[in-house]
Amino acid sequence: MQTREEMLRKIRLNKPERTSLPANIRFDSQYEDTESKFIETLTAIYTEVVIVKNWEELAVKAGELYEGVVNKATTIPELNIWADFSLNVADPHELEMIEILILKAEFGVAENGAVWISDNYLPHRVLPFITQNLALAIPRSAIVNNMHDAYERLTDTTGWGCFIAGPSKTADIEQSLVVGAHGARSMVIFLVEDF
Numbered sequence: 001m002q003t004r005e006e007m008l009r010k011i012r013l014n015k016p017e018r019t020s021l022p023a024n025i026r027f028d029s030q031y032e033d034t035e036s037k038f039i040e041t042l043t044a045i046y047t048e049v050v051i052v053k054n055w056e057e058l059a060v061k062a063g064e065l066y067e068g069v070v071n072k073a074t075t076i077p078e079l080n081i082w083a084d085f086s087l088n089v090a091d092p093h094e095l096e097m098i099e100i101l102i103l104k105a106e107f108g109v110a111e112n113g114a115v116w117i118s119d120n121y122l123p124h125r126v127l128p129f130i131t132q133n134l135a136l137a138i139p140r141s142a143i144v145n146n147m148h149d150a151y152e153r154l155t156d157t158t159g160w161g162c163f164i165a166g167p168s169k170t171a172d173i174e175q176s177l178v179v180g181a182h183g184a185r186s187m188v189i190f191l192v193e194d195f
Helices: 002-013 034-044 055-065 092-097 147-156
Strands: 047-052 072-074 100-104 107-109 115-118 133-139 161-164 186-192
Touching: 034 047, 047 055, 055 100, 055 186, 107 133, 107 147, 115 133, 115 147
Parallel strands: 047 186, 072 100, 100 133, 133 186
Antiparallel strands: 107 115, 115 161
16 A cells, blocks of 8 residues: 555656647648649548549449449439439348449548548438448539648538548558458549539
């Protein structure tokens, strides 16, 4: 008991001085081209980026990328003709058969490749995590520099949302990277000019 009390006494005597928080806790990223940085970051985390003019061009590109794939789903009305899997289910477990899912998302973050998705575009929150392959469509003009900019943009957000950056990855076993281990195996970002 004396040893414990002695240790606690020494800890109390050895408190560091109080340090004030910095006046500015925001960091600015001065990328020459935010879109190029976003694409570079996504490429590094195994995500393909496709720039399209409008929903019609996105539908054509999706047809090319996912030719022969069955169980295609989307929440984007302009792509309904492309989809062959209905999201009108009562039990989200019925969604486990989706091979490719294309969703709208709000914006992307250049510094880490994260894309913000919320229940504004999701009938079931499990969708981006249960699909085998995920594609997100964001406005081409909606890319921010860093997470400081992202959180400023989210001040009006209500409800559920999350950042998604690339397909799922793990390196737990022998530090060997496995892409698509416990979620979407692949990810594509469509940057849509006329969103």
